[in-house]
Amino acid sequence: MNMGDYPKDLQHFFVAGISYKKSDAAVRSRFAISHDQYIRIIEEAKKSGVAELxxxxxxxxxxxxxxxxDIEQLVxxxxxxxxxxAELFRPIAYLHRGKEAMQHLxxxxxxxxxxxxxxxxxxxQIKLAVKFSKERNGIGPFIERLFNQVLQTSKLIKNNTALSSGTVSVSFSAIQYLKEQVPDVASKKVLLIGTGKIGANTCRNLIDYLGCRQITLINRTHEKAVELANELGISALSSDHLNSAIxxxxxxxxxxxxxxxxxTAAHLGNxxxxxxxxxxxxxxxxxxxxxxQGKKLLNVDELSRIKDExxxxxxxxxxxxxxxxxxxxAEFLEWCRMRKQLSVLGVVKLKLEEIHTRGQQSSYGYTTCTTFTSAxxxxxxxxxxLNTMAAKMRTRNERGCHYLEAINDFIAFAAN
Structure with missing residues (x-):
């Protein structure tokens, strides 16, 4: 049996993961996936018969x-x-299959x-993760369709509920914390290291919500820091100046x-x-x-415990x-059902065409009866x-019965 020879359906959709619920930042750091590791995962997945991920x-x-x-492939x-x-991963992990995995996403x-x-x-972040895999042929029709449904749903929730009102991210919690804890925060000198999406959003919030203007940016790719600094009217330094900026x-x-x-502590000796x-x-x-002495450090776990008003x-x-x-x-589940039906109908169509081509089908106990006058x-x-079969499949989950009925209907049509 080929490693990839299994139905690419909901029952073979899995998620294996860890989160803040059962692991702290130190443990999560050990399972954080870098750009290069992600590429290796996609490559190894294809070799092991994982269809999409x-x-x-x-x-x-x-x-x-x-x-x-099976889910062990993902683990x-x-x-x-x-x-x-894996002995470290499994006790703190959640492993979901089918509808549970879908609901989790x-x-x-x-x-x-x-x-x-x-x-x-x-x-x-989900968009970027899916895009990264899709660019490397790691996404197929199942996840593509599920992702689009999930994306549509998140937009509906954003636009039709107040679930995302107020403080909605760890980075914004940092802004809220600084506002409450740092005296005269707008006048402070701020160093922001990293100008990716989170860093850029944090920088804009520093300006918009706290009124900070004495902000210096440092990024591994200096050009990105300069670009953001020019946009916001603040400063940028190369990484060579990191120690003095700290x-x-x-x-x-x-x-x-x-x-x-x-x-490290060596950077903050005073x-x-x-x-x-x-x-x-x-x-x-x-x-x-x-x-x-004199230093107050917060990481993502501590920031996430800050209660938002x-x-x-x-x-x-x-x-x-x-x-x-x-x-x-429910819309996605209906798509899954119709997709499965189309697969079955495709098989039946091929079988009916074979019956017509062969004429007498002694293996089914029928005599010669294919008297159709044209292709x-x-x-x-x-x-x-097939239309009759599809209609019956929509109301009854008896695939085998429908299969036999379809053959009988076809023979009956030919005999009349």
Whole structure:
């Protein structure tokens, strides 16, 4: 049996993942998937017969969604890519199949499964994850259709509920924290390391919500930092100036997603008061920084525990969001059902054409009876049988009976 020889349907759709619910930032860091690891996962998936997949790796979760023979294939892909043992992964993981896996993706995209309820940034992260896999031929018709339905649902929830009102992300929680905890925050010198999507959004929030203007940007690709700095009217430095920029800043925000610590205690030797916010997974600020005199360090786990004043309002919107998910997931399930029917109807069509071609079908116990006068008439008869079969399949789940009925109907048409 070929490794990829299994139905590419809902019952072979799985998700294996870990999240903030059962693992802390340090453990999640060990399973965070880099660009190169993602490429290897896609390559290995194709070799092992996984039909479709994408990997979602954020500060709060690492998940692999896939159409596969079994879920252990997905677990192996994650563990082999990160070099971590499956024995560490399984006790903290959730493993879903079929409708449960589908529901999980809908809820993740809606922000219902986020550390901060209603986090809408996750939708953009899912888009990027799917796009990355699609560009490398890792996405097929099943996930393509599911992704489009999920995307549509997240938009409906965003536009028709208040689930994403107020503070909806870890990065914005950092802004809220600085506003409440840092005296005269607008006058402080801010160093922002990393100008990707999260870093850029944080930078704009620093300006729009806190009124900060003394902001310096540093990014691994200096040109990106300069581009954003020019757009916002702030400063940018090359990474060569990192140490001096750290020393001279009041607030340091790290959103770099580097593979190692960018800031350690050695960078912050003096006792001047500084606030350091680490938005990166893996952590890019060494935990020892939090023990230094005058330093206040927050990472994504601590930020996510900050209670938002609009939390209760968003909680009240959850039933509305779930109702929209139920409505939209029903559309996807109908597509799955019709797709399965089309597969069956295709097989039946081929069999009916074979019966017509062979004439006498002794293996079915029938005598010669194919008296159709033209190929066009034969095609019409076959389509009529298929339409009848499809109508019956919509009302009754008796595929085998419908299959036999279709053959009998075809023979009956030929005999008349």
């Amino acid at each position: 994408f990997v979602l790796s954020t500060c709060n979760r690492t998940e692999i969604y896939g159409v596969a023979r 192996s892909l994650i563990c082999e890519a990160t070099g971590e043992p 809908f809820e993740v995209a809606a922000g219902l499964d986020s550390q901060i309820l209603g986090d809408y940034e996750i939708v953009g 020393t001279s800043s009041d607030i340091i925000i790290v959103a770099a997603n580097a593979s190692d610590y960018l800031i 006792s001047s008061r500084q606030w350091i916010v680490d938005l990166s997974i893996p952590n890019n600020v060494h935990p020892e920084v939090g023990n230094l 609009t939390l209760q309002k968003r909680l009240e919107e959850v039933p509305k969001a779930l109702a929209l998910i139920e409505e939209q997931s 066009d008439e034969t095609a019409v008869r076959i389509q009529k049988v």
